[in-house]
Structures are given as C-alpha cells and as structure tokens.
Amino acid sequence: MKEFILVFRHENANGKVSPEQMQQWMKQQMDWVNGIAAKGQFVSGTGLLFDDAKVVDHKKMVTNGPFGDIKETLGGFVIVRAESAEEAAEFAKGTPILQGEGNTVEVRQIMTH
C-alpha cells in the first residue's frame, strides 16, 4: 500500500465556536481517525496551532501569520495507507472539517523511496 497525506485547510475557529461545539467536532474527528485506524490504515497525524504562527518570505522577512487573503489556512494533517489516491480521498470525505463551508482536504501521495 502507498502512503497519502491528507492536508486540512480551515478557518481558525478560536472565539467563534462554543466549548460544547469544539468538543463535538473533536469527538467526530476522533471517531473518524479511529475508523481509519480500525482498518489498520492510519499512520499518524496532528493538528497545528494557530497562535504564534510565522511566515518567512524569500527575503528572510519573518511575519506573524499566515493572515493572507484567504481565511482557510493549514490546520493539520493525517497520513493514511491506501491502495490509491481515490481510496485516500474516500477517507477524506469523512472528516468533520469538511462541514465548514470553504474548508478543504488536499490528498497527496508521499514518496516512500
């Protein structure tokens, strides 16, 4: 089997959602990951914190960010094992992150050798 990275892009939810909603989303994401793991196809993953994020440009300028024109930014990723990009994309459909309009999951194969 090949390995694929599923990259989440979503809005920074801080301050906009209630603790109860955060817990619900987390629970759904947990169930989603556990479902993939139950098939033995989960490799690893993490969310990425928004606070203290920096962007370094080609002139080595460091800015706080990313606060570009788009609201959706890199929020985390998981790595899964799958036979094909199609199968990996099927996995991606299950994440609650896609409940947010504008949010996306990008599916990319990882080079293993």
Add this chain to the structure above:
Amino acid sequence: MTDKEIIPHLFRTEYGKLVSVLSGKFGLEHIDLAEDIASEAFLAAMDSWPYKGMPGNPVAWLHRVARNKFINHLNRASTFQRNVAGKIRPEIIGNIDADIDLSGQHIRDSQLRMLFTICHPSIAETSQVSLALRILCGFGIQEIADAFMLSTETIAKRLQRAKEKLRSEDIQIDLPDDGQVKVRLDSVLRTIYLLFSEGYYSESHEAVIRKDLCLEAMNLAYLLLETDLTNTHEANSLMSLMCFHASRLESRLSENNELILYDEQDENRWNTELIEKGFYYLQQASKWEIRSKYYLEACIAYWHTVKTNAVEKWDRILGLYDLLVSLDASPIVALNRLYALSKARGKQVAMEEALKLDLKNSHFYFILLADLCKEHDPKSALDYLAMALRLCKTGAEKKFIHRKMDLIANIP
C-alpha cells in the same frame, strides 16, 4: 488512540472553571483574555487528542495547557510592557504571580466569587442569567440565544453591556462583606432559580438545552452548599425545590414535545434519585427553624412527588399554600393555591374563591376557571378557554388550550 470515551460536556464544564480562576487573577477588566486562554486550551486538545489519543487525565491535561498559556501570556505582556510601556495597566503585571492555582478548592472558591460578582446589583437580572451561562457554565452565544429564543445579536449585546458595566463600576471579583453576603445571596438564589425556570418552563424547542439549563442551575446551587458561608436555609431549600421539579423533567413532555400536566403524567417516569436528593436537602433546610418562601415551595413540591390523590395530601398542600400566599402575593401562587383548594375542598368552593380574584389578564386564570366549571357548565368553560386563547403567547400553550376545548366540546 484509546477507546476511552470523552466525558460529556467536559469542555463546557472546564471553561467555567478556567475562566473563573483566570479572571480571579487578571481582574474583570481582562475577562475576555481569560476566555481566550480557556478556548485556546480546548483548541490544543482538538489538535492533539484525535491523533494521539485521549490523555490519561484529560482535566489535568487541559489545566496544564491553560497554565502554560497563562504563563506565556504574562511573559509576552511583560516584554511588551518594557517595550511599549503604558498599554497595559502596570499593576496587572506587577501583582500577578506567574502561576495559577487549579486545585479543586481554589476552583470552587473562584467560581463562587464569580457567581456573587455576576449577581452584583448594578447588573440587570436577565443579564445576570446570560452572564452566568456564558462565564460559569461555558455556554456559547448561539446556545444562550437558543435557550432564550432570542437572536444572537441580542445576547451578544446583552453580554457586552453587562461586561462593560462590571468594568465601569470597577467591581472586584470577591464575596461582599459579611453583612452584605446575605443580601447578595438573595439575588444569587433568584438568578439561579430564574435560570432553572428558563429551562423548566421555556418553550424553546431544544429539549436538550432546556434540561441542561436545569442541571446547570443545580450545579451552581451546589457551589453554594459546598461553602459554609453560603450553605444556608434558603440555599438548601432552593436546591430541594429544584431536585423535586427536575424529577419530573422527563415526564412532563410528550414525544411530540407537548406539555403533559401533572395529573396526566406517568409517575413511573419520575426520577426517584432526584426525589431522594430533594428530600435530603429539604431535611438539611429544616435544621434552620425558618420557613422561607423557597422552603414552602420545596415542601409543596415534595407533596407533589407523593403518588396518591388522598385528601390528606391536598390538605397539606393547601396549608402550605396558605402560608406561601402571605409571603408571596404573586398571581401564580394564588392560582396554584386555588388548584390545591379544588383538590382538597372541591371545585365548587374553589370556584367561589376564584371568581373573587381579579386576574383577568392571565390566561392561566381562565384555564383554571374552565377546569373548575367544565363538568356542570361546559358552555362557560368553553368561553373561559376562548379568553385564555386570546391571552396566551406560545404555540405549545395554544395547542394545549385547543386540546382542552376539544375534550369539553366532545362531552355529549
């Protein structure tokens, strides 16, 4: 990845604790910062738990993260202050130890102080309830709006104004002086009861939210009972009253969300555990030799949990209402007393007294009149219900009145 289940409402509960403790540190001026730090702790959990599994002790994990964020914030703020002096009040940094106490005792103390602060007389009662839900119970603006059936803008404005008031009046997060505690406790209890009643009586279609409001009100009352200073006759009475009422939460709504009146409730769906708790707190309350309004109401609620229609039961309830009327002259108490009177002495006696009352702007009054005369004078009963229909406001009540009219009209 463990298959351990996350505790229901964990974030909401911890939010109230963290914001109370952090605001105790920063002062009310920076309550928004306290709220941000609490939220950030949950975001950190969202970024980690789904992939690495639930930590062995989720609460300790959240507290550790919140403490680190707090310390980081102080460090950043003091650097900032050195560089751009004057932006943050110097005493904020100067007086704060670089740590927070998250022991159970300190959390409870902080929440209690916050509860008393929110119930400051300069804050309107409706705002006190919203603030309590937001700050102490960790509800989101949307959730509060759903519970009260108001727009999110209204709730957001209400919260904003209340927070500004707390700041502009320079209110400290603390218990009032000994003499004042008793006075302020009255308003704390009123706010808790209001919160409970919102859950118990509101027509919000979200049955889950309604039940949550009741449980949150009971949690706040529990805070009072855990501290000697506030473990009073009234607090125990109110807790008892809420337990008895809450025991019927499941049985008073039908599957299609229609109100089921006491007489028609399935007693098997009453929660016996809550009835026992209610009885326990009633006994606690009776140690003081006072018969407060909450105490009388709790006694009445107790008798309602007794599954018999014996005259003795209604005699007792009537006696308690007679006492309550002298403490609380509100129409709703008068009407409830009449209901008890009809059960104890018959509908004829109750009708005679009812007609002496002047409550012609209350639909409950006309519903009661209709109930009292429907057997021997169905025509008048229908007229009374028509008047009730004109006065009532909610859809559930209208449905309820229509059902009654149909029943009476079907009598041959």
